[in-house]
Amino acid sequence: MAFVSPIVSDKTRERTRQRVQDQLESNSKDWANSIFKWMLFLTLVFSLLVLMILLATVITGSYPLFSERIGSFLSNGFTTKSATRGVFQGLRGTFWIGICVICFAFPVGIAAAIYLEEYATDNWFNRLININIRNLAGVPSVVYGLLGLAVFVELFDGVVGVPTKTLGRTTIAGGLTLAVLSLPVVIITASEAIRAVPTPLRQAAFGVGATKSQVIRSHILPHAAPGIFTGSLLSLARALGEAAPLIVVGAVSGRLGPTTGLFDPSQLGERFTAMPMVITAFVGQPGEQWRPLASAAIVILLLVVLGFNVAAVLLRNRFEAKREG
């Protein structure tokens, strides 16, 4: 049509064509893009660097002590001198706290996850439980300590152990506090694992006449086991590294009463300490001579906690490989 002038002149069009062609054919580096990418990468490298420095600090710091007296460091308990002090009571406390978490948080958490994923219908009560669990997972750990102090400590004051001596501040009170703390995380991870079980698997089991509980036991749980197991181990690792709730519940950082063996269950009714508490005590000591003890105790705690983490990931990979194989 005669009225329409071309939007761009032939000259402009030619120039644009040339520039696009240059762009497409050029080998010049896109600097802004590269710098942006490398800056993002450096944020990750920073985290890695922090990890390396941290591990290097504690490992080199603990080396003199480990090379000198690793045996007595593991088997000795509380003494006032840094040269003879060990972490045995901390190990014992952490062991029994772990048992408490496994015995209380795991079964309750997994059962709750089964209910939420397999039985629960969409009504206000179940929605409330769901919201509640997500919120519980975000409650600061020190608040769980207050719960433990107000509920478990007072509950066990006089029921287990000698009341006048322990005031209820016993291993089982600390263990139950940390079990309650890990409960929401266990429920959330177990729910995710159960949700990931394909529906046809359920339908097939129902189709051959299995009842709901049989479907859960024979199909859903075995299929979801790797995920449940991984999540539970991770939450156990988290619980064993917690110090704040134990301080509030009343773990001891100094002298402890009679020395029972590592596996003696009577420890449940006694006053207690745990590895994170022992480390807190070492770190809080002003003298230079306590540094190697703090580093060494941290190395032991990290071995336990990161060991659980690695074990969780490895087991998950192995389960998954088996299922596919």
Add this chain to the structure above:
Amino acid sequence: MLVDPDARILEGTSSRRAKEVAIKLVTQIAAALSLLVTIAIIGTLFYRAIDFVATLANPSEADVENAGVPLSLDLLWSNGQWAPRFTRFDIKTLVVGSLIVTAIAMMVAGPLGLGAAIYLSEYASSRARRFLKPILEVLAGIPSIVIAFFALRFISPQIVQRLFDTASQNLLAAGLGVGLLTIPLVASISEDALRSVPNSLREASAGMGARKMRTTLSVVTPAAVSGLVAAGIVGVSRAIGETMVVFLVAGGGGNSAQFTANPLEKGSTMTAAMASQASGSDNIITEIAAGSLYFVGAVLFVTTFLLNILADRIVRRYREKY
């Protein structure tokens, strides 16, 4: 109503049905237990916190005699000191301390967590992700007491004290330590948000001729912004609730802290004050001082609770969007 006699087989025996009901009931009780935990937390915290405030407002003669000083609600906002053993309950000392530590922590965790998340979600190949993601997972698995040691023995002397003239315990070093702990959380929620942005948006942007950086900054990040905000809120909630780093590094030990707005000074936070008071619990303390523990706990719980609810709402909304 089953008419066909053969169909009754499907109903099963009554003992089998009873077993089914019992199993369901057991799991239901387990789920309901989580509600009980919340009720117990709210119940104990608020019952004792209200009791504490009521005692301050309306002290009996015995309370005043025990405390040794006149009691009134003014104590919660005067003196510029938090020292329950000496009946000093200036809550703004702790709130400002918490705000300083949280702000510093988020200055560390915000950019570093977000940067790592963008790299993992937009740039890293799936091979690289397999190697890089565990860095954050291991960092997330480090107990906070270990970070506390690191902050006190490395960050404070090697970084903070070289740059500033300050004591080895200060709020800045504590904030940096808390920031390290918060990075993995911020990174993981941010990455989820970025990955939930549909690929069609990225493809459309690339089709318009935008380069990767332009696509990331102008298309993907804005599309994920609600999730990124949620990551920030959860990070703040985590930083406010962190205890051990602040307890050992901020310098509020001995259960007393002065009001300060200077991050280079010693200070205390809500969490550190609780740990500090509880760790001295073998000593004889007044009943009113014991009540202050629950009061601070209640303030902390309400703060983090509101933040978590807010973040949860935002996350749900963006999940629905895509």
